[in-house]
Amino acid sequence: MSQFVRICxxxxxxxxxxxxxxxxxxxxxxxxxxxxxxxVLNGVCPHEEGPLGEGSIEEGCVVCPWHGYSFDAKTGISPEEPDLKAQVYESVVxxxxxxxxx
Ligand code: FES
Structure with a gap:
């Protein structure tokens, strides 16, 4: 079972x-x-492995800088392409x- 690890x-x-x-x-x-x-999301875009952590935020979504797909920051699901889903990790501050x- 995974444990909480320090991100930053x-x-x-x-x-x-x-x-x-x-x-x-x-x-x-x-x-x-x-x-x-x-x-906290997997930083590797599920589309073609672009750097999500270098993207931007629009309307509650993380937007990938490579091809512009967006991923809901809470669910990871892309509104444009629901089959594309970024992994979202349970997190705490x-x-x-x-x-x-x-
Ligand atoms: S690699 Fe992220 S949208 Fe294509």
Missing amino acids: SQTELPATGAVAEFTVDGRAICVANVGGSIS ESGELRAKL
Whole structure:
């Protein structure tokens, strides 16, 4: 069973309306801040492996910088292509750190 692992410190969280990319155990992780709500997603886009953590936020979704597919920050589902789903990890901010179950 997966355990919560540290993604970043609370001070490194992206600003509201922004995303950030972190590398955790060699994996690219996308952290999204939608209206102050933090989501942690697999940083590898399910379309063609673009860098979601270098994307942007639009209407509650993380938008991939490569081909523009968007993924709901909470469910990971793409509104344009519901068969495309980014993995979203359970996460928590506590004791000054963002942690997620990868
Ligand atoms: S690789 Fe992300 S939209 Fe194509």
